[in-house]
Amino acid sequence: MPNTRAPDGNAIRTQRTRERILAESLRLFNARGEPNVTTGQVASALRMSPGNLYYHFRNKDQIVEHLFEAFEARIGVDPGEAFDGPAAMEDLWLYLHLMLEAIWDYRFLYRNLDDLLARNRRLRTGFNRMIDAKTGTVAALCEALVRSRSMRASPEEIRALARNVLVVSTYWLNFQALRGVRDDVSPRDLGLGAYQVMALVSPYLVGEARAHLDRLSRDYLE
Amino acid sequence: MPNTRAPDGNAIRTQRTRERILAESLRLFNARGEPNVTTGQVASALRMSPGNLYYHFRNKDQIVEHLFEAFEARIGVDPGEAFDGPAAMEDLWLYLHLMLEAIWDYRFLYRNLDDLLARNRRLRTGFNRMIDAKTGTVAALCEALVRSRSMRASPEEIRALARNVLVVSTYWLNFQALRGVRDDVSPRDLGLGAYQVMALVSPYLVGEARAHLDRLSRDYLE
Numbered sequence: 001m002p003n004t005r006a007p008d009g010n011a012i013r014t015q016r017t018r019e020r021i022l023a024e025s026l027r028l029f030n031a032r033g034e035p036n037v038t039t040g041q042v043a044s045a046l047r048m049s050p051g052n053l054y055y056h057f058r059n060k061d062q063i064v065e066h067l068f069e070a071f072e073a074r075i076g077v078d079p080g081e082a083f084d085g086p087a088a089m090e091d092l093w094l095y096l097h098l099m100l101e102a103i104w105d106y107r108f109l110y111r112n113l114d115d116l117l118a119r120n121r122r123l124r125t126g127f128n129r130m131i132d133a134k135t136g137t138v139a140a141l142c143e144a145l146v147r148s149r150s151m152r153a154s155p156e157e158i159r160a161l162a163r164n165v166l167v168v169s170t171y172w173l174n175f176q177a178l179r180g181v182r183d184d185v186s187p188r189d190l191g192l193g194a195y196q197v198m199a200l201v202s203p204y205l206v207g208e209a210r211a212h213l214d215r216l217s218r219d220y221l222e
Numbered sequence: 223m224p225n226t227r228a229p230d231g232n233a234i235r236t237q238r239t240r241e242r243i244l245a246e247s248l249r250l251f252n253a254r255g256e257p258n259v260t261t262g263q264v265a266s267a268l269r270m271s272p273g274n275l276y277y278h279f280r281n282k283d284q285i286v287e288h289l290f291e292a293f294e295a296r297i298g299v300d301p302g303e304a305f306d307g308p309a310a311m312e313d314l315w316l317y318l319h320l321m322l323e324a325i326w327d328y329r330f331l332y333r334n335l336d337d338l339l340a341r342n343r344r345l346r347t348g349f350n351r352m353i354d355a356k357t358g359t360v361a362a363l364c365e366a367l368v369r370s371r372s373m374r375a376s377p378e379e380i381r382a383l384a385r386n387v388l389v390v391s392t393y394w395l396n397f398q399a400l401r402g403v404r405d406d407v408s409p410r411d412l413g414l415g416a417y418q419v420m421a422l423v424s425p426y427l428v429g430e431a432r433a434h435l436d437r438l439s440r441d442y443l444e
Binding site for chain 2: 202
């Protein structure tokens with residue numbers, strides 16, 4: 001008998017199990033690299049039978065797709081409220097900061113990007129849609145800065161700048177892994193990445209806005 | 223009997239065979255991706271027996287290492303002669319242009335960088351040495367621009383700028399492959415990459431130097 005009043009205990013349990021599987025997969029993917037983790041290992045870390053996991057997710061790619069959706073939703077913040085005036089610079093700074101933090105939390109996607117997107121067409125489409133959205137947001141925030149006279153940049157320069165912000169933020173962790181003596185990256189690499197991304201924007205800012213961003217940026221180096 | 227006067231025919235033939243193997247490997251690696259090419263395919267493309275190829279190179283990694291050395295030598299141009307004055311901007315432009323052109327000619331290294339460097343420690347060391355050298359060169363060229371008052375940038379800004387030049391040039395082809403509908407990149411992507419790299423430098427330039435670089439950059443879009 002369908003129950004429309006009380007919450008369905010089974011549905012809640014199913015939802016919680018799915019969330020546990022996603023959280024543990026994310027943790028293991030980030031720690032060991034997605035190619036080195038099997039669904040069996042995820043099940044075992046959760047003391048769950050492989051069959052139970054399989055009931056919720058048919059394969060690893062499905063887990064990866066769900067994690068990607070959560071990641072995309074998290075940084076899909078609408079900057080439509082971008083204020084002109086002094087707040088515009090803080091808006092841009094905050095957006096870039098949140099974007100890099102989300103990349104860090106889902107870093108397994110970035111550390112293995114080429115392979116992941118080569119084998120999963122749907123993920124590739126989603127990833128490109130997300131890059132388009134981010135590029136648009138960065139450009140819109142820069143335009144607000146130009147309107148409030150905190151930035152001096154032509155529309156063409158803003159387009160190139162937004163693209164470079166995306167290239168540097170997308171590949172920064174790979175660059176650091178390449179440069180490091182360690183094979184993997186640390187939270188400190190995230191701070192350096194933020195510093196490098198802010199350095200892309202800074203030379204286009206004028207006066208107090210530039211001094212302000214430079215102060216905020218320097219904090220990342222500490 | 224050792225012959226110290228006439229050139230040794232055998233040594234010349236050996237050298238030429240090695241060069242043919244390297245040139246054909248480079249061509250196939252760039253066209254199909256290094257992981258998809260076997261030494262047997264290289265030998266067959268050259269109508270050479272696998273044993274003959276093996277006599278010159280023990281395995282594919284050895285071929286890759288030799289190609290990397292040729293690549294490194296090509297862009298290891300010493301900018302020690304960097305002139306102050308108006309020539310400084312053209313020096314930087316030329317250096318970045320040659321750097322990107324060399325990356326294009328050896329693009330298989332970049333399209334598969336993580337895997338190549340993860341499996342070959344020696345290559346990884348070499349690659350990092352090369353990034354250090356390039357970062358130093360870009361910074362030195364920027365310092366010459368500052369001295370000739372064509373650029374306004376603090377030492378800290380120059381360091382961050384040089385690092386961003388390296389990140390964007392290293393990963394540009396991967397970014398384009400990711401963005402493209404095609405799986406692979408075209409010469410047009412090289413021009414766009416040059417444009418994006420010049421856009422990193424441009425906001426630090428002042429007056430005529432900036433206008434000049436912007437003119438040179440726009441040519442890449444055509």
